[in-house]
């Protein structure tokens with residue numbers, strides 16, 4: 001009897017394979033980073049073949065780490081960086097271009113042109129729940145079709161496939177050119193600007209606006225069902241693949257935010273707050289996205305409101321890799337602790353424009369409030385505070401949309417080991433911040449989706465009972481200081497607007 005479930009977490013910076021037992025504990029994990037390719041300012045790409053090689057290597061590594069074989073694994077789930085866009089040839093399995101990453105802003109001009117067809121940024125909001133923005137997949141597909149030589153003709157002949165990373169990994173794991181299955185789930189599809197949120201099917205008229213042939217698009221299945229079996233020669237050979245959730249929805253599921261009004265915030269490359277709104281599709285009046293939270297088999301679709309923040313943990317990486325101010329991410333906390341406050345400095349990391357709640361592709365990053373007094377400690381603190389402030393902005397938007405103020409915030413992801421940041425987060429929000437015992441909620445959520453489909457877990461109650469609190473931070477900043485700091489932040493944000501003109 002197979003006693004474990006595996007999850008492949010194909011993230012923005014790395015690919016992980018994790019193996020979980022029935023209580024949701026991590027039994028084994030293996031991880032490989034892939035190259036971040038920056039061909040020019042605002043462009044971000046990944047090599048999809050490197051990612052597939054890392055997927056194979058980490059699957060083998062995780063199994064070996066726990067001395068398990070494929071026979072010990074009841075099911076595999078896949079979770080992935082969302083929106084990142086790949087087009088490949090169905091007969092050779094070769095990508096026609098690097099994957100264009102969600103942070104990439106090259107489609108700036110395309111979204112302007114689509115908006116000019118009528119409706120501006122809100123053109124597809126009713127149908128897709130999304131504003132027109134560089135973030136989403138559809139315009140990235142259009143860019144590849146328009147700009148890579150010969151590709152449009154091959155696409156129109158039916159030779160090319162589109163997928164986000166879930167689809168790419170799953171197609172390869174199920175055989176690739178030799179019978180690979182071309183599917184996705186509604187959480188990923190809801191980030192393309194091409195899916196109708198009510199019917200969970202592709203909207204042909206939007207695809208036509210973007211000049212995307214329907215034959216490229218994967219079949220949309222639920223988030224939890226058996227799609228196929230892994231090819232025999234893989235380390236995980238012969239195991240059903242039975243769950244797909246975009247990384248942020250997976251984390252929401254893994255955090256057991258399974259009832260209306262429950263929310264989580266994941267602190268990774270960027271930050272993503274998701275609020276479960278149940279079977280109601282709540283349209284935001286305050287700059288949030290409406291998105292699919294999950295669809296378990298034939299059950300009703302569950303929706304979420306989402307506040308997406310493009311740059312949080314990656315600002316720490318930028319301080320480390322580009323400015324070389326710190327040698328590891330963990331070191332930032334030591335420097336931040338050498339000072340009492342930010343010394344008046346604020347860093348607004350609008351590297352990919354600003355996502356929620358602003359959706360300004362014309363914004364670029366700014367450091368403001370500098371004086372001769374400001375030192376390295378202040379800047380390190382300002383980097384961490386940027387994450388806390390940006391979170392406050394999307395939580396304010398969420399409270400306004402839902403009418404019910406959030407009382408506690410469940411958190412997870414790589415940055416939540418940072419005690420100073422977590423305390424600042426509680427302070428600037430004025431609510432308790434709670435971290436679970438299993439912080440790998442993204443992989444765990446995908447494992448749950450797969451395990452539910454094959455009966456390894458019986459119901460969502462298993463997920464609720466596996467969740468346990470590890471640590472909690474309570475607000476201690478006085479109200480007047482909190483609001484003064486937040487006002488300064490808001491002013492700093494306005495300094496980033498209108499920087500890029502005419503897409504240059």
Ligand SMILES: Nc1ncnc2c1ncn2[C@@H]1O[C@H](COP(=O)(O)OP(=O)(O)OP(=O)(O)O)[C@@H](O)[C@H]1O
Pocket residue numbers: 010011012013014081247267268269270312313314315316317329330331332333413414415417418
């Ligand atoms: N001690 C720390 N303090 C602050 N930030 C940290 C710390 N440790 C890690 N980080 C940041 O956390 C991020 C990594 O988080 P995590 O591992 O959740 O991301 P990820 O899941 O790999 O991201 P993705 O899925 O997008 O690839 C990095 O951006 C890193 O800079």
Ligand SMILES: [Mg+2]
Pocket residue numbers: 011012247268442
């Ligand atoms: Mg991740």
